[in-house]
Amino acid sequence: MGIACVFTGKGKGKTSAAFGMAVRFLGYGKSVVIVQFLKGRKTGELLLKKNLPGFEIVQFGSEDFVDLKNPSKEDIEQAKEALFYAKRLLTRSYRPDLLILDEVNVALSAGMIEEREVLELLNKLPDKTNLVLTGRGATKKLMEKADLVTEMRDVKHPFKKGKKAEKGLEY
Template identity: 35%
Template sequence: MADQQKTERYKARQQKVKESIDAKVDAAQIEKGLFLIITGNGKGKSTSGFGTIARAVGHGQRCGVGQFIKGTWDCGERNLLEQHGVNFAVMATGFTWETQNKEADTQAAQSTWVECKKMLADEQYDVVLLDEMTYMVNYGYIELTEVIEAINNRPASQSVIITGRAAHRELIELADTVSEVRNVKHAFENGIKARKGVDW
């Protein structure tokens, strides 16, 4: 008898949850491309962005990626996604603390941004990932107003993802969805080397 009561109470709770979720689904009727930001100090922001690109590709959608602060080293996501028609624009200068040349970094960022703006203006692209874009804005390599303008003027059905730490508050206000990745623990802090296939 006790087991039956537990089962009935469980079913009643789940029915309430279902009704609440169904109501939210019914209320969400707006069709538009989304602007997503994945920020915070934790590991996994780029991984999440690339996961969304992989998902979109799996649905037969056309995608583009702008990679900022990346070097010329092997990139597992790029190796895979280029085989499936994903267009990449890569800054290819490496981390700013390695180059230590603001002028060269700015030029490389601007060159990559030119290619990204073409994708953001092209209605054939369903999803565009601007990986590590937050740094470009914060370092002054790319003007915030330019980024906002490109996002606001993109095709209505196109979704955009920006990743990186310390996303500017104006981008956060503009975004439809903002996720913050929090650092709890990181292997690198304990002297563990970055691992191929997991970290890069």
């Protein structure tokens, strides 16, 4: 069974760490699929796709930020679709070596998808596929089930000091 990793916490670096792992896998000629929850925006990573064979990145979400306290019906549908897509991927004969569910923890803690379904994904993880789940607010059960959990702790953040978010650094 593949290894399931969780990157959670309020600090910067969760999605970045997942993308860093993706780069490493791709470097070894392995295949990577990134499923992005709650994201439909052009990001730096997306622009690189054409340079990296074996790399697939699929976004489920609108261009706007999701109101997590009151997600729209469309946002919820997109999140459910993302999870469905991920599940289907794992049943294919040509499965990725690394599957990243970016921001899935956020969708889960906002009640947009079912914890039971995410846990099922971990329980049925095929041999050669490793799974990474990112986003703040990972649930206790998810962390219990995962093999590796890192909490990114926000010790200091420049945007608290009034610095502006910058292309590349933040998105």
